[in-house]
Amino acid sequence: MSDQTDTTEQTGDDHAPLAPLALPLDAWHRAAGARMVAFAGYEMPIQYEGIIAEHLWTRENAGLFDVSHMGQLYVSGDGAAAALESLLPGDIAGLGEGRMRYSLLLADNGGILDDLMVTRWKSGFYLVVNGATKADDIAHIHEHLPEDVTLNHMDEAALLALQGPKAVDALARLAPGVAALTFMTAGAFTLDGVPAWISRSGYTGEDGFEISIPAEDAPRIAALLADQPEVKPIGLGARDSLRLEAGLPLYGHDLDPETTPVAADLGFALSKRRREEGGFPGHERIMAEREHGAALTRVGLFVDGRQPVREGAAVVDAQGDTVGRVTSGGFSPSLQRPIAMAYVPAAMVSPGKVVSLVQRGKPLSAIVATMPFVPHRYVRQGKPKP
Template sequence: MSTDDVAEFEAEIPLGKLPLDAWHRAQGGRMVGFAGYEMPIQYEGIMAEHAWTREHAGLFDVSHMGQLSFTGEGADAALEALLPGDITGLKTFRQRYSLLLDEDGGILDDLMVSRRPDDIYMVVNGATKYDDIGWIIEHLPDEITMNHMDDQALLALQGPEAGAALASLIPGTADLFFMQCGPFSWDGVDLWVSRSGYTGEDGFEISLPGDAAVRFADALCALDAVKPIGLGARDSLRLEAGLPLYGHDIDTQAGPIGADLGFAVPKKRREAGGFFGHARIVRELAEGAPSRRVGLAIEGRLPAREGAVILAGGKPAGKVTSGGFAPTVGAPIAMGWVDAGHAAIGTALEIEVRGKRLAATVAPMPFVPHRYHRQKI
């Protein structure tokens, strides 16, 4: 992420403060505006923090995200009218990636949904959480109660040493596999822990009371394997992992099929329907989406940033939606949307950057293999 990218995070409106605000400053975090809050973009430097997370364990503050819970008879079935995922079939202590869709099948947000013993728990993006809440309230039956858990912090511990680090404080977390979750306790504090994250590495997301966040962050960072990591490295890690960023790579113009997120719509939901956007999904499964989200490998060292025009045969064929230098890859990479006819892996394209045309090739994603701690079957 360049200094130009950093500037994009700056905000002129009054910003909220997260429970760890003073803690980040004490750790040397450079604070910027993002999703309505002051958040750390870096501490030691984006490249160093990226490498540390790939090799050890990085602690990310994602408390800006929206944490919601749903209770009431049939809450899972009610949510299936808004989400294309199989929520009624979701087992207790399991979570699933899903999408909030509008009437036309556009993506309002991407999110994680979990079944806990007494409710359905959902984590939505920080920049869209209030819009999400309004949309959900408008369309949920009156008998379903939604609680915005705005007194909770959310921390993400990511990297190959995250499992051992967290288990040294909370031994039971070692038994979790990717996309499993459960209740735990640390130093008298109740935690909800899921083995998940948005870096492509093994790791965890930990929901806990905001007033306990500083103590818990201190305990984690006292471990040799753990350092605090900012937004900049989180962005470069998720780009290498081929994971879309809402508001950039996906939005209301994008549908699940074109966005390469069809895995979030299981066969039983495709066949049964009964949710917003079903008609579009069925149509695009049959006919193909007119444009597709793709990965792009770029020749040379100059990165292509969001908004750069993608060319095929000298003619516009799409736009870059995320891009930058990938430290692990050692080269610039990007994500973008292109016309379906130019979306095949290996397709040669060009990207216009500062009056130059950079050679690019449609590449498979992820750019760096995921290293999730999956259960062996």
């Protein structure tokens, strides 16, 4: 799961932009030389020494990301699993303690309101939702929960992501036992005396961890992590290029309330039991699309030449008519070529299919590619680290 980049928030009265908020690590980022930008209602670091350098460092070593803008929620009480299953298409009841699941908050028509992570704690469920949508998510979830189920916003917690092939080496020095986690598992640890909830997860395609800690301890823990020889702080720019190479959708760009899980090529988020039993928003429509296909489907593209194609570029047919759209695009530092994601009709979905694009009136050519563009390197249960 990642976050949308439209950061303009409005007041209810005069539509004037609200001033961005400061994260717990604001001063730490500035001291580290970060260039700060407004993002999801916060001041956040877009880069430190440069996006390409930070991207390649994360692929080879370990990058430290501040994702404290994201919403950390706790849902508990009798019937919490059933309540969440009324909103999400995943098998929440079947999650074991310390197990995680990627899921989707769905609108009544089956469109995606947000993508999120759900983890079972001993007495409830821990959710991480996107920062720019968290207020709407909280309101939507709260509205649909029964009286016996409680939703708490953990707004006094910070969230850090340590990503890259050497992340485990760095973190294990500070949180003994963390190396025993595998992809999509989590547990409670002590990180240099600080209570931490750590999951082996992230949104870069690399092995790595997400670390929830008290906000007041975030500067000290960030400094300890950054002091490890494998670790450098990494900004939002590289986070976006990494997730694009990993073929991971970005909410607000590749996902939105008009897009279904089937169209977004996120069928894995529809658990088998839930597909058969239903009971989640848009079930009938989503099952029909599973059987017959969606009008448009998300695919990856290798773009010819060196010029990146950006969000909003049109996918056109042989007659020049617009039949689809590019939703994410950029230059891949790892592959040294432009890549993109787009929604295209069924006739264009097959890998190897040549696709015509138009960006600002200029024609471009691309080839449908299998995603991820760069292979994932998750450490899964029963499989050795690559």
